[in-house]
Amino acid sequence: MHLSREEEEALQGERGETLRKAMEILVALGDIYGADRLIPVRSVQVAGVSFKTIGEAGLEWISDLQGKVVVPSVLNPAGMDLSRWREMKIDEKFANKQIEIVDAYRRLGISPDCTCTPYQIRPDSARRGDHLAWSESSAVSFANSVIGAKTNREGGPSALAAALVGKTPRYGYHLEENRVPTHKISVEADLEASDFGLLGYIVGREVGEGVPRFTFRRRPKVYELKALGAAMAASGSVALYRFEEDAPAAPKGTEEITVTESDIEAVREENGADDDVDIVAVGCPHSSQQELENLARLLDGKKVKREFWICTARGVAERCPRLVEKIEGSGAKVFCDTCMVVSPASDRYEKMMVNSGKALAYVPGLCKIKAAYGSAEECVKVATGKAAARRVS
Amino acid sequence: MEISCHRISSGKASGPALVSKETISFLGTVDPDTGKVVDPKHQLFGKFVGGKVLIFPGGKGSTVGSYVIYQLAKRGVAPAAMINIRSEPIVAVGAIISGIPLVDGVSEEILSLEDGVLVTVDADGEWVKIDGV
Numbered sequence A: 001m002h003l004s005r006e007e008e009e010a011l012q013g014e015r016g017e018t019l020r021k022a023m024e025i026l027v028a029l030g031d032i033y034g035a036d037r038l039i040p041v042r043s044v045q046v047a048g049v050s051f052k053t054i055g056e057a058g059l060e061w062i063s064d065l066q067g068k069v070v071v072p073s074v075l076n077p078a079g080m081d082l083s084r085w086r087e088m089k090i091d092e093k094f095a096n097k098q099i100e101i102v103d104a105y106r107r108l109g110i111s112p113d114c115t116c117t118p119y120q121i122r123p124d125s126a127r128r129g130d131h132l133a134w135s136e137s138s139a140v141s142f143a144n145s146v147i148g149a150k151t152n153r154e155g156g157p158s159a160l161a162a163a164l165v166g167k168t169p170r171y172g173y174h175l176e177e178n179r180v181p182t183h184k185i186s187v188e189a190d191l192e193a194s195d196f197g198l199l200g201y202i203v204g205r206e207v208g209e210g211v212p213r214f215t216f217r218r219r220p221k222v223y224e225l226k227a228l229g230a231a232m233a234a235s236g237s238v239a240l241y242r243f244e245e246d247a248p249a250a251p252k253g254t255e256e257i258t259v260t261e262s263d264i265e266a267v268r269e270e271n272g273a274d275d276d277v278d279i280v281a282v283g284c285p286h287s288s289q290q291e292l293e294n295l296a297r298l299l300d301g302k303k304v305k306r307e308f309w310i311c312t313a314r315g316v317a318e319r320c321p322r323l324v325e326k327i328e329g330s331g332a333k334v335f336c337d338t339c340m341v342v343s344p345a346s347d348r349y350e351k352m353m354v355n356s357g358k359a360l361a362y363v364p365g366l367c368k369i370k371a372a373y374g375s376a377e378e379c380v381k382v383a384t385g386k387a388a389a390r391r392v393s
Numbered sequence B: 001m002e003i004s005c006h007r008i009s010s011g012k013a014s015g016p017a018l019v020s021k022e023t024i025s026f027l028g029t030v031d032p033d034t035g036k037v038v039d040p041k042h043q044l045f046g047k048f049v050g051g052k053v054l055i056f057p058g059g060k061g062s063t064v065g066s067y068v069i070y071q072l073a074k075r076g077v078a079p080a081a082m083i084n085i086r087s088e089p090i091v092a093v094g095a096i097i098s099g100i101p102l103v104d105g106v107s108e109e110i111l112s113l114e115d116g117v118l119v120t121v122d123a124d125g126e127w128v129k130i131d132g133v
Helices: A005-011 A017-033 A051-064 A092-107 A137-147 A156-165 A195-207 A222-235 A261-270 A289-299 A314-319 A321-328 A344-348 A357-367 A376-384 B065-075 B089-098 B108-112
Strands: A038-040 A044-046 A073-075 A167-169 A183-188 A212-215 A255-260 A279-287 A307-312 A333-336 A351-354 A370-373 B002-004 B006-009 B012-019 B053-056 B081-084 B102-104 B118-122 B127-130
Touching: A005 A017, A017 A156, A017 A167, A017 B006, A017 B089, A044 A156, A051 A092, A051 A156, A051 B065, A137 A222, A137 A279, A156 A167, A156 B065, A156 B089, A183 A195, A195 A222, A195 A255, A195 A261, A195 A357, A222 A279, A222 A357, A255 A261, A279 A289, A279 A357, A279 A376, A289 A307, A289 A314, A289 A321, A289 A376, A307 A314, A307 A376, A314 A321, A314 A333, A321 A333, A344 A357, A351 A357, A351 A376, A357 A370, B006 B089, B012 B081, B012 B108, B053 B108, B053 B118, B065 B089, B081 B089, B081 B118, B089 B102
Parallel strands: A044 A073, A183 A212, A183 A255, A279 A307, A279 A351, A307 A333, A351 A370, B012 B053, B053 B081, B081 B102
Antiparallel strands: A038 A167, B002 B127, B006 B102, B012 B118, B118 B127
16 A cells, blocks of 8 residues: 555654554555545544443553544433433443543543434535445445445444544545445335334345345435445445435346335334333434424323434434423433434343334344334334233334 | 565564454454454354464454554554564554554465464564574
């Protein structure tokens, strides 16, 4: 890999030990993936935040680093709401460790915004054509596919290295040749909003790491694309999908997959809610203001009978305090900085109902509890329904 | 015998070889406090990686594995050096943040080496020396 003189000096340790290690990480990854050089990034989103995920080992590493990031950087969701963790019944020991982690990142100059949707709180952090070093799989998918920015799916240390250096090795999704569709997905169904998570859940399992190119009957809305991409990144490892009419065509001979209404219905049926649901959680990826408005409308005049979490970014919640107040008037809880997938608070329930294909894919494995799927409307219905949930149709 | 290799993480160290023909997921396979291989399904089950030159095809599994390597290093129970056939990001990043020499690009024959043979890894010089072979 070609390095500028400045980069070479940093690699030799002339700018301190932290920067030397950061450069060494970027160069090693560049070598492994065949990058020709480093390129500047506009912003960074760093994974490896929840104490549940990174443990003592990760905390020690971050705490030992010295230095400051040189590009705007935010964090992935933490294991708890950083101020309302007691309401989540997080124990004190975990909370202290979690706060230590976020503080350690803050000392490096990273903003303590813990969200999987940095684009919802900082729209200028990613624009069409920008190179980024983002970590969280749904954020990566959204940046690549909906915004038209370019990012690989970074691990915690490689994202942090990119933030400290301001650059990332040029390989993978930074190169146009890797952004060409590998699968054609023909969606032969009239999709409702809540079908997109299930569609993603199905397609992710089929295409793995591929780049699916969708043909829809109608143009999906932004929040539907957010749900679609998140689910594909969880059930598979899709970091980029194409849906625009002017997207590059799939090469001749590309595998074609048809998804019909009955395929989606089958997954919906298989994962329907039942009496065992003891918690309902939405906001995976983090709810937008628009999604909060919808939930407030659905919850209007109702009281929740079951634990009901709505996860969002602190930046979104703070922008609309009255909306949050209105939602919480129903007894639902709007938690920031965290989500049902990464928080250990989920582990003490039996069965979680979600409206997210991503959460449906991850909750059973990561939280070791059962998961059920429904639309936002159905989630509200179950959360506010009688003590025993009946199967909702 | 001296063989050439490709530097991933800088440094130079020697130690007795510990060889695995299987890839290693550090998270869940190696105990971060003791360096003992605790996964009963792994070829190295019951062995300790501390101070060894750990030779294995490459890493796999959770990216948290990088931090596990760091924790091993801080406890003083990390491998002295590591040799891969082909490094992947989890082990590469783990070695770098921990200051453990790591090289790759050696022939698969190295996986037939006997445990305990003294091996020296010079990542910066891009060579591996195997005693008595």
